[in-house]
Every structure is written in structure tokens, then in C-alpha cells.
Amino acid sequence: MQHRYDVLVIGAGGAGLMAALYAAKGNVSVACISKLYPTRSHTGAAQGGIGAALGNVAEDHWEWHMFDTVKGGDYLTDQDAAEVFSKDIIDAVYELEHMGLPFSRTPEGKIAQRKFGGHTREFGKAAVERSCYAKDRTGHMILQTLYQQNVKEGTKFFNEFHVTDLLIEDGRCRGVVAYELATGEIHTFHAKAVILAAGGYGRIFKITSNALTLTGDLMSIYYRKGLPLEDMEFYQFHPTGLAKLGILVTEGIRGEGGILRNDSGERFMERYAPTIKDLAPRDIVSRSIISEIREGRGVGRDKDAVNIDLTHLPREVIEGKLAEITDLARTYLGMDPVKDLVPVQPTAHYAMGGIPTDLNGLCLSDGNGGSIEGLYAAGEQACVSLHGANRLGTNSLGDLVVFGRRAGIYAAQYARQVEFPDLPDDPQRDTKDMFDGLRSGSGKENPALIRKEMQESMMNNVGIFRNGPDMEKQVEILKELKSRYQDVNVGDPSLRYNSELIEVMELGFMLDCAEAMTASALNRTESRGAHDRADYHTRDDVNWLKHTMAYKDLDRPGNVLIGYKDVALKGFTRAFEPKARVY
Amino acid sequence: MIRARTFIDAKQQSHSNAELNWWIFMRISGLILVFLVLGHIYMTFIQVSESDATFTAVVGKLANPAWKFYDWLILALALMHGTNGARYSIEDYIRTRPNRAWVKGVFYTVVALVFAFGTIGLFSI
Amino acid sequence: MTQTQHETSTAPAAAQQALPMLHIKVKILRFDPEKDRKAHWETYAIDAQAGDRVLDVINEVKWYHDHSLTFRRSCMHGICGSDAMLINGRNRLACKTLVRDVAKDGGTITVEPIRGLKVEKDLLVDMEPFFDSYKAIMPYFINESPAPAAERIQSEEEAERMAQSSNCILCACCTTSCPIFWVNGSYLGPASIVQAHRFIFDSRDEATQQRLNIMNQNTGVWRCRTAYNCTEACPRDIPITQLIEEVKRAVMYQQA
């Protein structure tokens, strides 16, 4: 079947819904394709809040927010993006409020704000209340509100449609191909402009806070076309996920006074960050926890976790301000934070890298300013490089609304000016080839085992601590897994709701993302932000103050070509010199 | 508001308080019925056995107009209350419109007949 | 079962001993529209830990026993609302239900699709009617007066009025446990009323009257017979019946 819309949005998380909403305001026809019902998107899992310098609780300025973002990103952040972001986010948060988002309130009735890791006043002097929140379910409220507004605007949704291919020819995007889960039918969507907002890919790791559906589909599709993925080596591990499960325990738990302890009950963060202890930035705390575990001081059955201790806090704080996590600990671990220590371990959380875009969301085809006409991207899956080498808490939800909105506006503007491009001759060919391949494999291999091995080996070899030999090993492991992947077979022949076909396809996408990540990480011989190498343990601004662009080597399968892109070291009005990152 | 596409949609959307009023009626009549019905049961059945309710006993009691009115109120309220209650059930369980229409039709007729019958009976003594 | 052994064999031997495994059976109501005319039960023997989620068990079945098993899932921790199922006769989220709460060693867990919506395949049902009634209640904020430069002011108490209803994740556990909804799909259902509540009691919303009119229709709140099944099913602990009663009262006092 064939459909035609001026603007197509892929993904219905925070970024996709924001883009669809603002594209629709631009007087063009808009459709949104999502593999999940919109309200099932993982944006709903975000707890902490969305950072904006409203100054409702304490004095705050966008410059301070910009500085924190750049410093948090270990100076790999593009400063023009950071400036646009810190200014735009203020209006964007007010707009969300005008859409009805039920924010928590201050006693004066304004949007309530609280402190969050890395957000400071006067360029690092002290913590500042910047995170606007709706209880501990800010992401849920953003997702619901944006979906509601799209229902109001009458946006056309194609739910449970999996995008399988992008139609790009001669540097111009012409639409997408999607597989309808309900019928097994393949649809061609013809469009003037396409906005990609399909979220992250945390499922390449064993322990992750990400949903089972976050498999990096669109990144991989982009990459398979020989187009670059930017800064894939930067992947954030959140220090506190529930042991084994990876379910996120918000940073707020330490903000309220929670203490990390090892097997002997020692407050080990005193050794790693003597001044701010448990409230050090995410990358530092994650590394400290892993060090403890590696040195045999972990807790639990496999000694692969540490405890977070809340027992000294009053019950009201735990059950009131930390209600959500108290519920999670009780539900999943059968533990009551009021009297029990809760075992936590770092969990794969957020992709700083992804599809490279400019400030308007336009996708870049190389590191020298080349772009794909009519193709935009936003959200976790895109990389405007706002987060650089390490994202600050609350800046992702901000990223979604600011750059989702920009992508929507600019895509609509573009679509109004141009005619429909011609579709390629047989637009569904590649998709059909892919499915035929998956259905005709020998069936020797169980995809679940390949996925499990990928997740475990990525966790061990390209996880929090990295070094050359491990990653070289991982390159080989991935090559082997990819060749075994050729031998999987989709046994379920049915057309309708063939979830097996989908899972196998998603595994293929994940293997690509893992490949790009491993190659980029192996290539970067320094430590910066979330990327920490035992064999190159310092930051190297002379050689590495640049973005990685990873290209799939289309001629030699399994190989990755690396290019680079400059970092924007200046904003439009402000610029911050790279300095050592101490808190 | 979701745009009405059919007459049925439009009728549903046309704003009427019928359901609300019936809902309130169910509560008020229920409240009154508590006293009436429980009183009735107590007097006619626990106090005197059903078999004592001989022809003469009943006629004797009903000679008093107050009892006449009491019984008629039970009859009227209980029937209205019960009929509307049964209507709820009919609307829930019988989903095709034609079926619903005739079931309701038959049911209302029966109730109306019984009501007429009871009323005549009461006042003809 | 061989695959299950494979699963545990990768863990260190010591850990294996330390961990008591429950041997359980999972009985799943299967239906494939392309093959079956009627749904049928199938039973799988699984080794699980007491603390595993039922969703982990179902995934285990899908990944190592029968790849064709179909169901929805995403977040794995009760926030996306994908995996509402009838587990041991009660509507729950498979990812928020632990094995130890529904089965003992040697016991059986039964899993069926939620009721009242058309079963498309195995545990996956057609959600369109559910979202249609969601859309029928105007589930969006309406305030056409010009917005201030900053936020609209709302007191903490006013914001708190929406705390419970805005917690809904649209999982349909409630609506598909409601006896009225089972027999009559035209009832908007508790989930939609919870959503309506969120806007009716939003001090900033201007369309209260219209919303109450929708609730006053014969597909609206008056259909609710206060059965409480919904409240018991809600994985987010929303006191649904209470909210419905609040809406009933709002309609009543508004029209009076």
C-alpha cells in the first residue's frame, strides 16, 4: 500500500510527538509512524525532570545552564547547540505548561524546580534548582501531554508500524518503508520531509534501564546506507539501577541523602570523590562502583552490586519524595528501603551519540557540512551534540522538546517549499530482500542466544571500563555473531502479528549499533566523559577534541570507517574554554 | 467534541439529563423503599406468616385508606425502581438495537399490566 | 527444557547452587488466527527464580520454547502499559507481577489475554476500541484564552487534584476487568473516565461543561455499577471507583 504525506515523523516518543505537533502547526499534512502505541514510548519512563533556567525557586540564567551543559559534556558539546538549547528550553517548558502538563507547583503556584546532578549557579559555584518536575514521573506526563495535543490536532498515527527502510536517493529523502505488524503488509510512505525520532538502543547491553523495544532501528538503517553515526563511543551508564534488573533508581535518591556502601558497609565514595562523595557526576560514580565490584567488595549473590543505604532517612522522605523508587524496590526486590539496604549496579542508560544533525535537525551525511535533503532527526537517536561526552540529568527531556520542535518547524517549512520528489523504482525491494533473507536462513541459530551473547559481551568489553585488547576482542565477537545471525531463521510463517520476525529484525539492527560503537570506542585513544579507557587514561584535547563519525564499510562487511567532525567551540554569544572537569 | 457521524451518535451527544435523573431517582426511591419494603416484609411476613394472609385478613387491613396508600406507594415505587433497574440490565446485555427495542417493549407492557392490575385490585376493595 | 539449562549453565557454579529455582508450569491460552478456529491451552515447563517477573517467564517461553508466542511488552517495569494480561484470573501487568506472588514450586501460572477486546493472536488483543473511547472524551487540555508569557498559575492543592488520575498509563487493566464493559463495549469504561477526571479537575481547563456532558451521556459514568473490579486491577494503584464517583457527583451538582 502507498501513502502520501508532506511530513512524516518516525517515532512517537517525546521527540517524535513534539516534531509532529509543530510540523502540523506549519500547515502541512503530517503522519506519525510508530512501532508502539505512542503512550508506550520509553519517554514515559523518565522520572527526574526537565532542566530549564526559569528561576522559579532560585536565581538562574540560561548562560549558567549552557555552561553546565558544556562542562558536563566534557567540552565535546557543540556550544552553538548548547546556547540554542539553554535559551529555547525556557519557552519550551512554558509551552508544555500551556498544553496542560500537570507540573508540580511551588507555594506561589509556579512550576516547581529541584536540584539535579551537575546543574549549578554562577558557573559551578553551587547546586541550583533547575529541574522542572511533575512528581517523579515527568517523562510520563510529557509523553501523555504531547500525545493528547496530537489527538487534538488530529495528527494521523500509524501505530505498530515498524519502519524498515529509508528511501534516500541522490542525497534527498523521499519517504520510508514500513511493515504493518497487524497484517504483515509492507507500506510505502511517500513524503517531502521525514523526521526520525526513534529513540535509543540500550538493549545492546545486558543491564539497561531501556525498554525491550529500544533497539536502534533507525540508526542502523541510516548506517546501512553508508551514512555516518556520530560519537557512538559515548554511552552513559547510570550508576544506580536495581541489581540484575537495571530498572532505574533516580539520582534524586542520592540527592535526598542516600549513601552507597560496599560489602563491609564502607562509604566507599569517600575514597573516590572526597569532597562531594555520593553526589559526584554519573560517569564518576559508575566507575567507582565497578572498581569496588572488580576488587571483590561487591554485595549480593554474584558480588556484582553495591548497596544504597536510606535507612538513616526518615520514613516520610522515603515514602513521600522517593515514592516511585520505594514502590519499585518493594515490587521487584521485595525490599523496603525504610529498613533494608537496596542493591544497585550501573545500568546502560543513554546514548549521547547517534544520527548527526545540524541545529535545525537536518541530517548530516559527512563531517564536512554535507546533508541529506528533506531528512531530519531529533531525540535520543539524533546527535546535535548537545550532550558531548556525557549528558547531564534532565537535559535529555529538554533535548527532545527543543530539538523535536525545531525539527518539526524546519521540516514543515521545507515541505511547504518543495514538490514531492520521485520515489525510487522499487521502493520496497530492500525491505523484501531483508525479510526474505530472515525467513530463508538455515535456522541453526537461536536469535535469543545471539542477542544474549551480544548483550553480555558488550557489557564486559565496551562497558564502563574499556581498554584496547577487550575491544579488539569484541570486534571479533561481533563479527562472529553477525555471521551466526545469517543462520537464524524465522520459524513462524504467519503474516499477522509476527512478533518473531520483528525481534529477529531488531537483533540485526542492534548488531549494527554495537559494531559502530565498538569501532568508535576502539578508535578514540583517550578518556573523556563516559568513555574511559584503562590504556589511555587521560583526556587529550590536542588530538581528540573532535567528533567521531563512524561509517559502515559497504565493501568489507564488519569493518567500520572512521571520519571526524569539528566541535563547535563557540556559541553565538558565549563561549567556554575547555578546562579540566572537576566538581 | 468528537464529531457525530450518524444520527445515533448525534442523539447520544445531544445533551440530555435523562440518565442523570434516573440515577438520582434510583437513589431516592431506594431510600424510601428501604423503609416501605422492610416494613412491609416485617409486618406481613415475619410477624404473621404468609399463610395467615387469608382473604379476610388482607381485605380487613386494606379497608384502611392509609394502608391502601402505603401499599400503592410500594407498588409504584418498586415497579418504577425495578423497571428502570431492569432497563439498565437490558441495555447492558442486549446489544443489537432491534432486539433491545422489542425486549424493552414486551417488558414495559408486562410491567404496565401488572401495575394496572395491582392498582385496580387495591382500590376495588 | 534443554535451552533453559543452557541459560543457567553460563552462570558461575556457586551461584547456581545458591539460587533455588522454582520448577513451574506456565499455561498459556494460545490462538493463531491463521491456523486455529478456537483458542487452546498450552503448557510449558520453566525453571524460574522466585523474584523473576511473569514477563521474564513469558519471554523465556518465547525465546527458548516457542518463538511464535505473541504478546506486547516494552518497558519491563510497569510504566508503558503494554503487557496487561489475565494472570491466574486477575488482570495484571506481567512485568509488575513476580513469580513468587502467583506460583509456588511445582505450581502453575495461567496466562490469558485480557477480556472484552478481540483477541488478535495469543495474548495480544485489538486495542483500537479502547483508544477510541479514550479519544471520545476529548483527552486534551483546552484553554483558548491567551496564554501568559510564563506559566499559568495553579496552587499546589489544585495540582494535587490531578495527581491520581494523571498517573494512568492506559494499560486497560481496569476497563477489561469491568463486568459492564465485558457485556457492553459501548460503555466508555473506567480508563476513559479516569482520563476525563484528569481534565475535569484541572483548574486551568476551560471545557469542563463539555466534558461533563460527555460523562452524562448514557455511555458515560451512569453505566458504572460500582463493581470495584477496576480499582482492584489498576497496577498504578489509582482509586478508580472513587474517581468515577467524584465525576458522577460533579455531573450531578453541575446539572442541578
Place this chain on the structure above:
Amino acid sequence: MLHRLSGIAILAYLLIHVFSIGSFIFGERFYMAIHETYDWPVFRIGLVFITAGVVYHAFNGLRIIVMDFTGAGVAYQRQMWYAVMVLTVISGLYAAWTLLPRLLGGY
């Protein structure tokens, strides 16, 4: 839903009851003829259930009304339901107790 069942049951009973009581307009003989049939044990036992049904419906109706009009009603709905059940069982037993001798011993 028990409320619905009891409501419909007593409605059915009411319809019959009105008919039987009303039947005296056809004269004493007819009336008594109908009432003879009430001596059958089935009807006696039925009567116990109807009594229990009425009591259940009445008190549960009150419970619903309390829930509808007060917030506290919802909070204590479960306790109230148990209370309703207790009352129902008690009155059912009482009815059975008063009826049983008549049932066994005739009258």
C-alpha cells in the same frame, strides 16, 4: 453484580406477588387457590432466598448510596460490603428459622 442479580430476582418476585395478591379481585376462592401453592416447600425455601435477597439489595443499595454521595463511603466500601453480607446472612437465617418449623410441621 450480586446487587443486579438480587434486584432482578426481587423484581420478578414482585411481579408475581402483585399478581397473586391482586388476584383477590377474582374472588376468595381463586385467591386461596393460589395461596395454597405457596405451601409447597419450594416456595417456602424460595421465600427465604427472596428475603435474603431483599435485605442484601436494600443494604447494598444503601452502601451504594453512601459511596455515591460521600468520599468516606468509597474508602470503607469493603468493610461496608462485609457488613451487608453479615446482615444478609443473619436475616436469611432468621427467615429460615421462622419458616422452618412451619415448613416441617405444617401449620
